[in-house]
Amino acid sequence: MDFLTLIQVLDSTVRLSIPLLLACLAGLFSERAGIFDIGLEGKMLMAAFFSAAVAAVTGSVWLGLLAGIAASLVMSALHGIASITFRGNQLISGVAINFLASGLTVLIAQNWFQQGGRTPSLFGGGRFTGIDLPFAGVMESVPVVGPVYSELLSGHSVLVYLAFATVPATWWILFRTRFGLRLRAVGENPAAVDTAGISVVRLRFAAVAICGILCGIAGAYLATALQAGFVKEMTAGRGFIALAALIFAKWRPWQAMWACLLFGLLQAIALRFQNIDVGLFVIPVQVMEALPYILTVVILAGFVGKAIPPRAGGQPYVKER
Amino acid sequence: MTLMKSLMGAAAAVALSSGAALADPALIFDLGGKFDKSFNEAAHNGASRWAEETGGTYREIEMQSEAQREQALRRFAEAGSNPVITMGFGMADPLSTVAPDYPDTKFVVIDVTWLDAPNLRQVGFAEHEGSYLVGMMAAMASKSGTVGFVGGMDVPLIRHFGCGYAQGVMAVNPDATVIANMTGTTPAAWNDPVKGSELTKAQISQGADVVYAAAGGTGVGVLQTAADEGILSIGVDSNQNHLHPGKVLTSMLKRVDVAVYEAMKAGTEVETGVVVMGLAEEGVGYALDDNNASLVTAEMQAAVDAARAQIIAGELKVESYYENDSCPVLSF
Numbered sequence: 251m252d253f254l255t256l257i258q259v260l261d262s263t264v265r266l267s268i269p270l271l272l273a274c275l276a277g278l279f280s281e282r283a284g285i286f287d288i289g290l291e292g293k294m295l296m297a298a299f300f301s302a303a304v305a306a307v308t309g310s311v312w313l314g315l316l317a318g319i320a321a322s323l324v325m326s327a328l329h330g331i332a333s334i335t336f337r338g339n340q341l342i343s344g345v346a347i348n349f350l351a352s353g354l355t356v357l358i359a360q361n362w363f364q365q366g367g368r369t370p371s372l373f374g375g376g377r378f379t380g381i382d383l384p385f386a387g388v389m390e391s392v393p394v395v396g397p398v399y400s401e402l403l404s405g406h407s408v409l410v411y412l413a414f415a416t417v418p419a420t421w422w423i424l425f426r427t428r429f430g431l432r433l434r435a436v437g438e439n440p441a442a443v444d445t446a447g448i449s450v451v452r453l454r455f456a457a458v459a460i461c462g463i464l465c466g467i468a469g470a471y472l473a474t475a476l477q478a479g480f481v482k483e484m485t486a487g488r489g490f491i492a493l494a495a496l497i498f499a500k501w502r503p504w505q506a507m508w509a510c511l512l513f514g515l516l517q518a519i520a521l522r523f524q525n526i527d528v529g530l531f532v533i534p535v536q537v538m539e540a541l542p543y544i545l546t547v548v549i550l551a552g553f554v555g556k557a558i559p560p561r562a563g564g565q566p567y568v569k570e571r
Numbered sequence: 572m573t574l575m576k577s578l579m580g581a582a583a584a585v586a587l588s589s590g591a592a593l594a595d596p597a598l599i600f601d602l603g604g605k606f607d608k609s610f611n612e613a614a615h616n617g618a619s620r621w622a623e624e625t626g627g628t629y630r631e632i633e634m635q636s637e638a639q640r641e642q643a644l645r646r647f648a649e650a651g652s653n654p655v656i657t658m659g660f661g662m663a664d665p666l667s668t669v670a671p672d673y674p675d676t677k678f679v680v681i682d683v684t685w686l687d688a689p690n691l692r693q694v695g696f697a698e699h700e701g702s703y704l705v706g707m708m709a710a711m712a713s714k715s716g717t718v719g720f721v722g723g724m725d726v727p728l729i730r731h732f733g734c735g736y737a738q739g740v741m742a743v744n745p746d747a748t749v750i751a752n753m754t755g756t757t758p759a760a761w762n763d764p765v766k767g768s769e770l771t772k773a774q775i776s777q778g779a780d781v782v783y784a785a786a787g788g789t790g791v792g793v794l795q796t797a798a799d800e801g802i803l804s805i806g807v808d809s810n811q812n813h814l815h816p817g818k819v820l821t822s823m824l825k826r827v828d829v830a831v832y833e834a835m836k837a838g839t840e841v842e843t844g845v846v847v848m849g850l851a852e853e854g855v856g857y858a859l860d861d862n863n864a865s866l867v868t869a870e871m872q873a874a875v876d877a878a879r880a881q882i883i884a885g886e887l888k889v890e891s892y893y894e895n896d897s898c899p900v901l902s903f
Binding site: 254255258262265266365367368371472476477478481482483484486518521522524536 | 604606752753756759762763764765766768769770772773776788791792795814
């Protein structure tokens, strides 16, 4: 594999790992606050559909992005009400959101556009186009740094740079602000937070809302930047891979970024090299596609240290009388 | 009382038999949906044309999963639909089980030619011949000498497409490189434009400047990416030149719409047996319209038309993947 191929595979990795990264960070906020969120897939799908639909109708991709975020927020509000207010089972609520999104998007799409469950193709202002970093064209001829700068770093859409910026922002919010401390505390010991006089319900809803916003951006990226329109089931299990990445990263932001990049790399390799010849035998492409899940099971089995979830995760909080 | 009974009985018999004579056709789409812009949509177009021209109605269903195939066949046959037109090679096994159970119902299947039943009409297409022609055009239009092929589900039918394409490319430029990738091995591969898009980008990075998509709904992503990256693409099944005017070199037409239209028009009297529609029967071909007129030079057209005449006359033989389960010029 020569250098240029490596750059192209890494470029593909970046593109493919962004929805995973955003969904993973969304799950991070939610799960650190004690609300397990399996509905990442459904939220992304809803966001993908509404962002593509509004972008197609209005011709503006930024309005589409807002619409996608709004749709995702509605879904996470549903999840929040079911888990926090009504103290329901969070896993069931998440699964229900996945089913709801899966069916509702196709139904609304067919009713609205009559194109069999997809939105019309986006073009022009209805898509996020690549942004060329300054001097990208000039730098291209520079020996090693050139292609890295002009192909790998430059030319991505604005959401990619936003997603990478979200990682240090998440770290800073969670570990360096009062709000983040309280959020993490609510996931470990909500009774202590309640004793301190802070509303557990409000914090958890805030976490769920942040989860909704990030999932919304992930879905909008899929439909308006990576592709030019919504197709049914376009998330194709990315929400679950993001969940696996979250567990693989042991619920930490920087590790989450590396986990998502790793899983994105595996997807990119699976696409680029369909059958890898290792001399003795040929590795079929399905091994690469299954590897993210295998790695997660390895992590959970404890081979790479312990993966401890937030202690109060999955348990609804009941105020003591 | 007895007179009444026999009159009622006769009336009922007349009603039933007239119901059978006025049976509506039924159309079962393959996985990938009715609006995949290629294979299934062609069938939809043929059926709609029949419905508009004759004012008839037809029943239809889109497959959501493999398990539904046999169930859908039985439901339509039980309801009295005749003929029952089905799409795709996935129908071969269910049909071999269901067709004998309903000897009065005529079944039509597209892309299957190896079954044996008295009430079955099997329509196959010589996709390798049409793909040969578009392969020639791809090689003539390519400046880098490298062309790409993105298949949908990795099945012999799609390899059949790819093999014909590669032979056409080699006929024009024996030193050309053909990069072939398959989207997946499950029916989900017919509806994954993101993956099709990434495969196209990978092929472009290897130097391909013409990409042929034989992947149903996934092909939409392939064509989109090709248009974005500024290379030429070739559509399949339906005329896809209009999707990106000026960027789609041509489309390999598979006249599934003609097959469905003829079957519906013939109605219950449709001829059974195996029919293979090739270049001679206008079952396959390449699309030429305003959208790609500027891309197809007169030289290209002359070469392709000459090859077409040679294939029809039998002078030029395009190897079929089915013969040896392998392709002489392309390895998958």
